[in-house]
Amino acid sequence: MTGRRTATRSTMPADDAKLVAATWAGSRLLLAAILAAIVVSGHGLRAALGNWDVRHFITISRHWYADPLEMAFFPGLPAVMAGGARIGLAPEITGAVLALVCSGVAAAALYRIGGTVPTCLWLIAPTAVFTTVGYTEAPFCAAAFWAWERARAGRWWQAAGLAALACTFRVSGLFLVGALAVMAVVGDGQWRDGRGRDGRTRKARAPKRGLRAGVERIAPLLLPALVLVAYVVYLHGLTGSWTAWFQAQDRGWGRGFTTPQESLANTLPATRTDTWRATYGADAGIVAMLFKLEIVSMLVGVATTVYCLVRRRWASAAWVGVQVIAFSIGHWFMSVNRAVLLWFPLFIALAELTRGPGRPVGLKLLWRGIVAVLVLADLAVMGWWGWLFFTGRWAS
Template sequence: MGLVAVWLMFTEHRALNDLFGNWDVAHFVAIAENGYADSQDIAFFPGWPLLLRITSMTGMSTLLVGTLLALLASGFAAAALYRIGGAPTAIAWLLAPTAVFTMVPYTESVFCAAAFWAWERATAKKWGSAAVLAAFAAAVRVSGVFLIVALVVLALTQAGKPEVRGRRLLWLALPVAVVSAYAAYLFSLTGSWTAWYDAQAAGWARGFTMPWDSLKHTFEAFAPGAYADHPEWAWVFRAEVVSMAIGVVVTLACLFRRRWAEAVWVGLQIAAFSVSYWFMSVNRAVLLWFPLWTMVGRIGEGRGKMPRWRSAVVGVLVVVAIVVQCAWAWLFFTGRWAS
């Protein structure tokens, strides 16, 4: 992906801001530098812009600091996945089609770093540190709400006496307090408890829609002739449908294996995406689904002992993954819609 960026710098004379500053990055940088000056920017949780503001005090540009932080956080996220599912799981995540969003100043890498480590700590029954990490994740993006619910399920289903389960739930009051504090802050600004949702609906067409209508709108987005001036949109929206289907399969697989908390983690996100105007940004959300990467990682387990044909298949999959990943990076770096 870095080579794609360098190639575009030389062949199209694009500056760093032209490559890494597209789409939501502009919102995060604006919030970091000017606060919530635009009323629709309250759709973005404050944790990431605040971190950008603090670290940019070093004198580096907000964009450069954000890029370095995203790369660093993606390393921490991969390390957590290594602890959760081994090297193949971490490698699978690093080869995800939309991994470009973990090397630009989006929230994906920093959220995944906090959320994955929160999960790792919770499964190790270190609920104090898990709660602190979950609180940080909840400050970064709304996906933290789904993380809290999944951790509640994990706390209740994890072995232990009733009083132990109670202490686990008390720890989770910390991330709940973070989300509540942001909601209260928005209420003080707007006088509305639904300010975040209203901003999402107004700026990004995320108003409540029945699932069948959401699916219909998504199909219409890549119907012949739709958005003819943006031909790449059709392929991205097709991928959104595929990502939704993958999410459903992962949720069902977790339920079948009685991994209740993991099923809730993925299933809640799928449910939320299904009631938006159309399926949008699911391709990015796939990065958050660590149960998926654990399953994909199993394909590469024991590679030194597997038959040659299977090793060859794994090799082909890796090459295809890199090609798709670079194509997706090209979409983002050139300012095209990339989910």
């Protein structure tokens, strides 16, 4: 047992909030440097920050849901952008500032849940650019991660309030409510204590048994569920349809219901350069590459779900697994690369699986060298993904 603890200490840094803060600052500065280079080369700042879905959020912030297709997006972020406009801030800037702040808030929650390494891995994820611009990933993760942390601490009303906030940003709030319900009933198995400094795995607080205790944990989750219901009712009032959100997804992004086999079959042609040559010209190869990565992200999601099931982390398995299922039945695999940012159990699993040897010294140094190379490669991919987004190329 002593040797095992020594090995863990020697390869995993002690929980260090300063390292997390430095990683947050360093990763944001790297993306800011890429943004600055692009702006200097002739792109406007607002243009670089305002690509793809940011345009949809800006449209909603200005005209609300005048276009039925915009109903595919939840109102939380557009409402914040509209508030920024009232004080003279451009919506692209409001979105970027919100993302920067919320990425730090999300990192603080993940640090409490899983410790230093998972948090740093999340901050330098390949698609981290989406936590620095006007997308919903950062504000959603900030609310959702803290909801998870509060639920693990047994503060269910606090968790419900945070989950309700998360539900205003994206439909993933539905999956969050479901996963929290699983936690309320059966818990979330074995976790490393994110605030401990000894690296040992401790059993998370087991939920109290009994009908009354279960109801006391489940009942607060009606609050975020009501937020989702309220959005559906609101859209019904605008359109007369109870399925307005699904219709917008289908008509705007082709996300109708299919089987996983059909979704994979629909995605495979998108991984070929020739499929996109007429639309994207010289960038066709980039689009094809990103759709290949969508399949990789799906496989990562499946692997993470299985890992959590093996470790009996039932709520974590539900959180990732239900998203994987949702992406697998939506015509094709799209936006999964960004959804990986929501899968915090993945980053905890990576930290656990890559601890490496504690001795002898030679193997330990070799492992550290390998990790350093992998981190540099990851940062290069993160920078490349930022370049794609800031220059208006397809970025998933």
